[in-house]
Amino acid sequence: MMDIQIAVIDDHDLFREGLTLVLNQVQGFQVVYDTSDGFRFLEMLDQVPIDIALMDIEMPGINGIEITEKVLSLKPDLKVIALSMFSDTGHYTQMIHAGAKGFVLKKANKFELEQAIRAVHQGGNYFSQDILQKMAFRYTNHTVGCDQLTSREIGVIALVCQGLTSQEISERLYISVKTVETHRSNIFLKAGVKNIAGLIMWAIKNQYYNI
Amino acid sequence: MMDIQIAVIDDHDLFREGLTLVLNQVQGFQVVYDTSDGFRFLEMLDQVPIDIALMDIEMPGINGIEITEKVLSLKPDLKVIALSMFSDTGHYTQMIHAGAKGFVLKKANKFELEQAIRAVHQGGNYFSQDILQKMAFRYTNHTVGCDQLTSREIGVIALVCQGLTSQEISERLYISVKTVETHRSNIFLKAGVKNIAGLIMWAIKNQYYNI
């Protein structure tokens, strides 16, 4: 039986190297490629046969979501499992939309990851329990939900998170204070939060704002 | 020559296991103990001889700073190197205060960590470049800076970050709204921020609040 050929894309060197060693210890697994650079991974696609790609999401430069989209347009049979520090909204919906077959948290243990790889390799899916619960909550809680923010709203949310007042934002964007407040309100609705504190947590978790 | 005996304390299983494998590959290093639980580590101190402890800071329950304090009160000769995802303020000062001899970011590579371990084991220090730069900036920029928060303030800041209003906090803590506002103001002063947005970013970076 052929080993499952795995690639690891993660910018944290220690984590990536360690993960490689851990996976190579597992019977039937073989890490055939690992890199911290998503672009390099795209270039290597034709040179190394890969079954499963373990893809970090938060990376400088090109992020895991974009890489996944590009990879799957080139190699539709390759299976991508997303890795992330956070279990929260936005991330995984975007990753699923990009075509990822699984989603595992970095705080998972070896056995969960092994399970995920085997499930996905056999044509299934794997989403860690945290994710499933959040998704279920999303549906039952039918907040208007994960409406994407408009580009203007994304511009505003970044400034809000930086602590600028509506006044300051209006000056920065050359629009009226009232317009800023409208955007704020719409963002609050979409995020399902009720004040700045909640918004910031939401923005960070959904990668609209980075610390 | 005796191997350097290393313990790894980190709640992220994959990272910890991987790190253990990586370090065991290094000539002269041996990971003799690893755990996700700080309390368990404290109990094990007498049973396993340890030279170096690699200590994660962000952990549920007891954090790396408290563990470090307790460990060093029991075993002053043990050398603690802090591991952290973030390079930002507060963390490392608290860790240094607790007695850590080094500070390495999780995004470091194997060679940097190896260097850090050797330096600390020989009685030196090791602080990653990011940290040193921030410290230098701190001094030149002499913000009144890292006044520690009082315990009450830490309690308040967590609730503020959860999006509670002063009214709600006062009910939760059984104190007056005015008292809450006083604490808020004092926190704002110490943090050097001017509104909730800034405060939340500061609190996250300084680990007074976790996402």
Added chain:
DNA sequence: CTCGTCCTCAGGGTTTCCCCCGATGTAAGA
């Protein structure tokens, strides 16, 4: 005992947030 720190509380003020309502113009799509 004094000093400093911390926690507590208050008055009174300005600013900002947050929410209600409504409105116009524009551009993309059915």
Added chain:
DNA sequence: TCTTACATCGGGGGAAACCCTGAGGACGAG
């Protein structure tokens, strides 16, 4: 063409945040 989504702007009002000042009690260190 009609609809929908988006961005823009406004009035008004209550709630909360924010800023300043002052002050009393507790408690530990020197």
